[in-house]
Amino acid sequence: MARAMFEYTKTVLKKVSFDATLFCKEVEKAVKRLLPHELEELRIFILSLINQNPELNKSLIYLQA
Template identity: 85%
Template sequence: MARAMYEYTKTVLNKVSFDATLFCKEVQKAAKRLLPHELEELRIFINSLIYEQPELNQCLIYLKA
């Protein structure tokens, strides 16, 4: 089930990537829900989104623990 949550999180982040504030809120939620190794995968995924939309860079602080 945890893997399903990771895939769902990626889907949501793709859909809200147009708004950096909303994107950051979803990243915060994901940081609470996902397992540590999934957070590392999520960081890689977010970095690929940041390459296309640099304004999302501010949200990486929520993944650094």
């Protein structure tokens, strides 16, 4: 079930990546829902999105320990 949540989160983040504010809100929600080991995978995924859309960089603050 948890893996399904991670895949769902990635799908949502891809869809909202056009708006940095909305993207940040979704990342904040994901941090509350996902397991600790999934958060590292999420960080890698977000870094790949940042390569395409640099304004999403501010979302990384939600992934700080």
